[in-house]
Structures are given as structure tokens and as C-alpha cells.
Amino acid sequence: MTIPFKKELPIILASTLALTAPLMATEKPVENLNRSTITIYQGGVALVTEARDFELNRDQRQLFLPNVAPETMMESLMISFQPKENDKLTPIVTEKKLNRNLLSPQAMIEYSVGEEVTVISSFNGREKQEKATILSNNGGLLLQYKDRIELNLPENARLAFKTIPDGLNNTPVLSVILKNLPETVTQYRADLSYLTRGISWNADYIAKLDDETKTLKLEGWATLNNSSGMDYQNFNINLIAGDLNMVNRTMPQLRQKMMGLAADMAYESAPAAATSLGDYYLYKIADSSTLSDKEQTQISLFQKDAIPFTKNYTFANHSPNYRMGESSNFQNAAVTVHFKNEEASHLGFPLPDGVIRLYAQEDQQTTFIGEDRIPATPNKQEVMLNIGNAFDITMKREQTQFSTINEDEWEISYKLTVSNGKNEPATALVKESFYPNSDTNWEIIQKNVAPKVIGDTAIWELNIPAESEKTITYSVRYTIFNETQKERLTQ
Numbered sequence: 001m002t003i004p005f006k007k008e009l010p011i012i013l014a015s016t017l018a019l020t021a022p023l024m025a026t027e028k029p030v031e032n033l034n035r036s037t038i039t040i041y042q043g044g045v046a047l048v049t050e051a052r053d054f055e056l057n058r059d060q061r062q063l064f065l066p067n068v069a070p071e072t073m074m075e076s077l078m079i080s081f082q083p084k085e086n087d088k089l090t091p092i093v094t095e096k097k098l099n100r101n102l103l104s105p106q107a108m109i110e111y112s113v114g115e116e117v118t119v120i121s122s123f124n125g126r127e128k129q130e131k132a133t134i135l136s137n138n139g140g141l142l143l144q145y146k147d148r149i150e151l152n153l154p155e156n157a158r159l160a161f162k163t164i165p166d167g168l169n170n171t172p173v174l175s176v177i178l179k180n181l182p183e184t185v186t187q188y189r190a191d192l193s194y195l196t197r198g199i200s201w202n203a204d205y206i207a208k209l210d211d212e213t214k215t216l217k218l219e220g221w222a223t224l225n226n227s228s229g230m231d232y233q234n235f236n237i238n239l240i241a242g243d244l245n246m247v248n249r250t251m252p253q254l255r256q257k258m259m260g261l262a263a264d265m266a267y268e269s270a271p272a273a274a275t276s277l278g279d280y281y282l283y284k285i286a287d288s289s290t291l292s293d294k295e296q297t298q299i300s301l302f303q304k305d306a307i308p309f310t311k312n313y314t315f316a317n318h319s320p321n322y323r324m325g326e327s328s329n330f331q332n333a334a335v336t337v338h339f340k341n342e343e344a345s346h347l348g349f350p351l352p353d354g355v356i357r358l359y360a361q362e363d364q365q366t367t368f369i370g371e372d373r374i375p376a377t378p379n380k381q382e383v384m385l386n387i388g389n390a391f392d393i394t395m396k397r398e399q400t401q402f403s404t405i406n407e408d409e410w411e412i413s414y415k416l417t418v419s420n421g422k423n424e425p426a427t428a429l430v431k432e433s434f435y436p437n438s439d440t441n442w443e444i445i446q447k448n449v450a451p452k453v454i455g456d457t458a459i460w461e462l463n464i465p466a467e468s469e470k471t472i473t474y475s476v477r478y479t480i481f482n483e484t485q486k487e488r489l490t491q
Helices: 105-110 254-264 483-490
Strands: 032-041 045-056 062-065 072-083 092-099 116-123 126-136 142-144 149-151 157-160 173-179 186-197 199-210 215-226 232-241 273-277 280-284 289-291 295-308 310-318 328-341 354-362 365-374 381-406 409-420 426-433 440-447 452-454 457-464 468-480
Touching: 032 199, 045 062, 045 199, 072 092, 072 173, 199 365, 215 232, 289 295, 295 328, 310 381, 354 381, 365 381, 381 426, 381 468, 409 426, 409 457, 457 468
Parallel strands: 032 232, 199 354, 310 426
Antiparallel strands: 032 045, 045 186, 062 173, 072 186, 092 173, 116 126, 116 157, 126 142, 142 149, 199 215, 215 295, 232 280, 232 289, 273 280, 310 328, 328 381, 354 365, 381 409, 409 468, 426 457, 440 468, 452 457
């Protein structure tokens, strides 16, 4: 059952039918929306929490709740009633319904089958009105006039309706059947929560790097996308960071906890602070906001200045364990920016997963220098950003010697020349990963600079003066224990 109402309309075009205000039942109890909160998850689902005021008695067993999102997951609905006076009955919900029959020109025709309408025809600037009954709209509009039956409308004709049919609404309408109602009219507060799809958020970051001071300014933004089919006017907003598991359109135990948090939360005029919520993090937005349908909104999470950073230039390679000949290859260094998520760096709070865009500022000019993704980063962890390859810092790799010791062993020598073409010193990391196989051993037997070895990787850190170069030479011995691997020696 939907809201029963009869609303007299002027003759209007079916093709331009539109209503701007919610359609209410005449017998519907007076209500007041307050304390509205929307909690948005990164997976494209949101928890809407409202408190509405009603006047109820036994004559009103069915309660209508309009203005709910079209993507509402009705099976997630939670509603409870609290009397505003002591010693009053508490209503109990015995049935829930969600009517998604939305008002549209097509729906007007479908719901008016068997009803009389007015066909308005225009010819040479003159209008003619004729009554007809809609017989069917299955594959085409079938109209019965006083003296004939016609298929579809004549050219330059339109339909006019006297009323909006029962069962059509301009927004989805939720209704509940109640029992345990008082005899006399009593005021109640209803706490309503439900899940809806079509709303999501993600974190976006802007970093402005100052190479002179080696500090950066970091802005964190929550980007909200509303495609739920509904506007949320002046809602308090909460954001949940983390991967939420959804099974069969139901919510895990987190829902009950979030319902209480959303209702009891206090909002302060401060940057959004992250609160631990089990394996998730809750970000409370200080001020209420309006999220319009089909609109993208950005809300500031934080702005922090003077965050120390370091810039690294890295060459990471697998050291070939086969004969390369006399050829050599050149490589540009990968550029990474590093900063610590800690209080000493003016941070020290959980950073949600998101895309970061980096800009360099020099001589009052701003230049975009790359982007990367920040993974979900807890407090006291380092953030590493890959922003591209360096133009002026290169490495030339040469295989200088390949010799077979016996059928199980061979040795290879390399020369790595790292060049810094910049007009300032640079620090470069050279990472050489060796054959990571359980039936092959490797050992560096000669080197001009001792590396730091971690697992199967040797790491050299080179401080290179401006416009100069440094060279690494090393020899590695391989020992194999697998017959198929020995075939490499003869190739």
C-alpha cells in the first residue's frame, strides 16, 4: 500500500510532468526531520541515520516515511520509537514496505489504464479537447473515444490528467505497520537508519614541494560522489576508511556500532580527526553539508605545512646471470619522495588510501611533477611516492666478463656508471637483485664499494657531486644444482 491521496492538477503535458515538493498523505502524522547523519564508506555504500518526530495513535497503524533514497536497501532498515512522555506505550514495527514507484510520464499512463483522460490536439493554432479512456499501454497506447478506438496519439496531440494515480510518488516512500499504539495522540521520536548504495568517497591529496627547504605542504581532501538519486540537505557527514565486506546486501556487525556512533557523535570546528573503529577508521566532518544528487563534493580533511621530506634516486634491477656480450644499456633513475607520518613531521594520524598529486614551487611558479597512490598508512609509518624518472641522473650498465668455472659454477663481472648531470649533488641508490632461486646460490666475490645485502639484493648508496659520475664494479659467482639451469652455460 502507498500513500493514498488525490491531488487535483491543472491540465499539464505528460511529457513535461514534474513536481517539486514531496507528495504527502492527507492523514499522515506531522513529522520533523532532525539530527540527520550520513556515514559514507569507500565501497559505494552509505548509512543514513535520522531522527523524526511523529504524533501517533491507534487510528494510524500505517506510518509513511517519504524522502528516502531510491537505492535504499530496505532489508537493512532499523527503526525504533521513543515516547516523549513517560509511561507511554512504545510502538512495535510488524511490517516494512518500500514503494519505488516513481512519478514519470510513462508511469502516469501505466497507472491510468481504465481511467478517463483528456486528449488535446493542436491544428492551425487552435486546440481541440476530447475525452478518452486508456485501454492499454502494452506495445502502444490504446485509447477508447466515444465513437471509436485508436492506437497512439494523433500528431500534435498530448494527454492531460485530472489527478495523480494512487501508488505513484515523486520520491521512494517507506512505510511501516505498527502495533502497541496508544489510544490518544502521543508524540514520539523515531530513530531511523538504513543503508543505501550510490554514494562513495575517496581520499585525494595535494602536496606542494619546496626543494630549497626540503619541506612540503600536504592537503587531504575527501571526494564525495552522490549518484543515489537523492539530495541530502544539511546532513552531518562521517567517513569510514577501510575495505568493508558486503554479503548478500547485508551489513556486518559494524552497522550496529556505527548507528550508535552516528547518533551520539559531537561535531567540533576542527580538522577531521580519525577515530579507531575496530579495523576501520572514522573521520568526523566538523560542519554539516549538502550532498546534491549527481554532484561531486570535496571536503577538507586537513592541511599541514613544513613536513620534512627526502627525495631519492633509485636504480633497481635484476642482475642478469647469463652472457650479455659487449652491449650496454642506459637507465634513468626512478624518483621517489619520502616523508614520515608522525607528530614530529606535523602529521601522526591515519592517512586513508588515495591519490596524491605533487607540485613543485619555484620562483612563484607551480609545476605539476607527478602523482602516485598513498596506501592506507597508519601512524609512525613512512610514505613513499614514486613520481617518475629523473632526466639528469642515469646509469650505464656493462657486463665486463663472463667465465665458466665448471659445469655447476660461473662468474660474471659488471661495471655500473652512475652520472649526475644536475648542478647540485644527488644521492642515488643502486639495487641489484640476484637470481632468486632455491637451487641456485650466488656470492659477490669482488667489489670496489661494499654494498649492504638484504635477502637476494645488494644495495649501494652513492653520493654524487654535481655534474660528475661514480662507478661500481663487482663480480658475482653462481652455483647451480638443477640440470635445466646448466643449459644456460652452453647458450
